[in-house]
Amino acid sequence: AGRANRLAVRDSHDKLVAMIEILSPGHKECNQLLKAFVEQMHKLLNRGVNLLIIDLFPPTSIAPHGIHKAIWDQIHHEPFDPPAKQPLTLAAYSAGEPITAYVDNVAANESLPGMPLFLSADTHVLAPLEETYVTTWKRCPAEFREIVEKHAKP
Numbered sequence: 001a002g003r004a005n006r007l008a009v010r011d012s013h014d015k016l017v018a019m020i021e022i023l024s025p026g027h028k029e030c031n032q033l034l035k036a037f038v039e040q041m042h043k044l045l046n047r048g049v050n051l052l053i054i055d056l057f058p059p060t061s062i063a064p065h066g067i068h069k070a071i072w073d074q075i076h077h078e079p080f081d082p083p084a085k086q087p088l089t090l091a092a093y094s095a096g097e098p099i100t101a102y103v104d105n106v107a108a109n110e111s112l113p114g115m116p117l118f119l120s121a122d123t124h125v126l127a128p129l130e131e132t133y134v135t136t137w138k139r140c141p142a143e144f145r146e147i148v149e150k151h152a153k154p
Contacts, residue, residue, distance in 0.1 A: 006022075018052070018118060019044065019052070027063075038070045047095075050118035050120075052091070052093075052127060053089075056108075057088070058088065066080075068089045082105050086106050086107045094122075111130045114127060
């Protein structure tokens with residue numbers, strides 16, 4: 001979790017208005033790390049900070065319904081089970097009144113959909129996740145791509 005990737009979006013007055021969080025496996029490796037992360041996201045939402053959470057790791061025994069369910073349970077208890085064939089979760093949260101979540105599920109090797117990144121309760125931009133991933137992967141040094149590809153093969 002200490003290697004988390006986070007992008008802060010600030011307005012022209014340097015006020016934090018949104019965050020994009022790309023989860024690492026560490027976020028779901030123990031109850032303490034999961035609880036700390038969920039509490040931090042809940043505090044941000046309560047402060048009016050909009051979130052885009054990108055969780056491209058399957059549910060674990062610590063977070064059997066994924067990160068979105070853990071975050072959402074702090075706001076509103078309702079059932080949420082990612083589809084078995086699409087267990088990876090993308091969740092955009094608008095920190096307005098009430099806090100609203102927009103969730104999309106994907107499977108490994110599926111293209112990532114564009115997701116809303118809320119800048120205010122009623123204003124968002126579309127985050128082009130697949131295009132961003134493809135561009136980043138192409139620019140990644142070959143030796144790193146080889147390591148990832150080697151470990152990704154069954």
